[in-house]
Amino acid sequence: MSHYWTSDLADRPSFFGRIDPRLRFFLFLSALGVISAAGGRLLFGATLFLIGVMLFSVAASAKFRRSVLRALLALLPFGAFVVFLMSLSRETGGPSPLLRGLCSLILIALFVTMMGFDELREVLRSLRVPSIFITLLGFVYRYFFLFREELEKMDMALKNRSFSSSRLEGWRLRALLIGQVLLRSYRRSEEVYRAMTARGYDRKER
Amino acid sequence: MIEVRGLSYRYPGGERALEGVSFAVRKGEAFAVVGPNGSGKTTLLLSLMGLLKFRGEIRIFGHQLNGKGLRELRRSIGFVFQDPDTQLFMPTVGEDVAFGPQQFGYSGDEAKRMVKEALRAVRMEGYEGRFTHRLSYGEKKKIALATALVLSPEILIFDEPTSNLDPASRREFLDLIGGLNCTRIFATHDMDMVRRIADRVLVLFEGRKAAECDVESLFKSPENLRKWRLA
Numbered sequence: 075m076s077h078y079w080t081s082d083l084a085d086r087p088s089f090f091g092r093i094d095p096r097l098r099f100f101l102f103l104s105a106l107g108v109i110s111a112a113g114g115r116l117l118f119g120a121t122l123f124l125i126g127v128m129l130f131s132v133a134a135s136a137k138f139r140r141s142v143l144r145a146l147l148a149l150l151p152f153g154a155f156v157v158f159l160m161s162l163s164r165e166t167g168g169p170s171p172l173l174r175g176l177c178s179l180i181l182i183a184l185f186v187t188m189m190g191f192d193e194l195r196e197v198l199r200s201l202r203v204p205s206i207f208i209t210l211l212g213f214v215y216r217y218f219f220l221f222r223e224e225l226e227k228m229d230m231a232l233k234n235r236s237f238s239s240s241r242l243e244g245w246r247l248r249a250l251l252i253g254q255v256l257l258r259s260y261r262r263s264e265e266v267y268r269a270m271t272a273r274g275y276d277r278k279e280r
Numbered sequence: 281m282i283e284v285r286g287l288s289y290r291y292p293g294g295e296r297a298l299e300g301v302s303f304a305v306r307k308g309e310a311f312a313v314v315g316p317n318g319s320g321k322t323t324l325l326l327s328l329m330g331l332l333k334f335r336g337e338i339r340i341f342g343h344q345l346n347g348k349g350l351r352e353l354r355r356s357i358g359f360v361f362q363d364p365d366t367q368l369f370m371p372t373v374g375e376d377v378a379f380g381p382q383q384f385g386y387s388g389d390e391a392k393r394m395v396k397e398a399l400r401a402v403r404m405e406g407y408e409g410r411f412t413h414r415l416s417y418g419e420k421k422k423i424a425l426a427t428a429l430v431l432s433p434e435i436l437i438f439d440e441p442t443s444n445l446d447p448a449s450r451r452e453f454l455d456l457i458g459g460l461n462c463t464r465i466f467a468t469h470d471m472d473m474v475r476r477i478a479d480r481v482l483v484l485f486e487g488r489k490a491a492e493c494d495v496e497s498l499f500k501s502p503e504n505l506r507k508w509r510l511a
């Protein structure tokens with residue numbers, strides 16, 4: 075695979091940009107490990123530390139402030155969902171599921187602002203991760219935006235046409251909508267497969 | 281150059297999309313496949329690329345289009361899909377245009393050079409590092425053309441090349457297509473485009489061939505155009 079990284083580095087703060095991307099990746103992984111294994115005091119410490127890192131970097135650069143906040147906002151619903159799931163599980167030990175959720179949230183927000191998609195792939199490649207995974211990651215990245223766009227479009231169409239104000243009805247329609255979007259995605263995947271075949275793809279990694 | 285005889289296709293679980301279509305395309309010409317929505321244009325183009333299991337016979341450069349040698353044949357045919365979001369499946373423009381060359385075993389440096397060349401041909405120099413999802417529709421369309429041009433095909437196939445383009449992008453895109461000198465086949469109901477760049481036309485109506493003629497004779501009979509829902 076040829077590499078073309080130049081763009082999309084615009085809102086990466088230079089402070090983290092100077093650290094080797096591989097090191098950044100390892101830091102992320104080990105922090106993730108600590109968070110998922112630690113309990114009690116260590117977890118509490120890790121949370122404080124992460125919040126510290128975050129405050130420090132936010133204070134250090136205005137650009138970073140904007141991008142990390144954007145990432146946090148985008149992740150928040152997901153984070154709430156995870157915390158909700160964890161609260162359903164048997165683990166009862168005071169605040170640790172919550173802390174864990176908060177930690178992972180901050181960590182991921184830091185990670186996506188510190189590490190461009192292009193850098194991430196570069197790192198995975200240099201770690202000899204099989205190229206099929208990296209290609210798949212590329213597809214996910216490429217079509218994530220399309221998927222979101224499709225969802226937004228359908229939501230808009232729904233809002234334009236629904237007159238009933240019942241909330242239950244709204245949710246029922248939304249469920250149908252998600253089914254529609256999945257169907258469309260399936261159709262899209264067939265078309266993409268055709269497009270790949272037309273350009274010489276024959277299920278062999280090259 | 282391309283001969284099609286008795287081409288039929290039925291989508292699984294669907295009705296017939298093509299029924300006994302025969303025609304021929306000559307070397308170097310701009311050949312338009314016209315017809316209203318649902319008349320089978322896309323199905324016909326996909327068959328020419330060997331992407332559907334059709335009934336009938338298709339010969340390209342004298343070779344029968346079937347399992348053997350299909351991949352080699354595809355190398356000399358470029359396909360520009362109607363929806364550029366289907367065609368462009370890699371995260372960046374450079375990787376996307378390089379996909380074809382990589383599949384056919386060109387080295388990284390060679391592929392890079394070919395990509396550069398193809399991007400120049402569609403007047404999009406320097407777009408290698410751009411993320412695909414950030415491009416405008418018109419830009420995506422041009423990059424899609426570049427992905428088809430990169431292997432210097434002898435035949436280029438376009439599905440509705442001008443649909444959804446604003447007037448300026450449409451003109452640019454038509455100029456690009458008109459300026460190429462390989463054999464071009466395009467499906468469209470943009471009759472102004474047909475008038476401007478097509479040499480000959482195949483009219484499809486409800487999956488059957490309604491006419492195969494040169495452009496002048498097509499426009500000579502307005503009542504036929506209306507009957508085929510083209511005017």
Ligand SMILES: Nc1ncnc2c1ncn2[C@@H]1O[C@H](COP(=O)(O)OP(=O)(O)O)[C@@H](O)[C@H]1O
Pocket residue numbers: 291292294295296297315316317318319320321322323324
């Ligand atoms: N994936 C599909 N599955 C089932 N039927 C299809 C599919 N794609 C197209 N068709 C049907 O085949 C016919 C021809 O479609 P198509 O070739 O896309 O026409 P055109 O490109 O001229 O608009 C239409 O009746 C359409 O509904």
Ligand SMILES: [Mg+2]
Pocket residue numbers: 321322323362439440
């Ligand atoms: Mg079509």
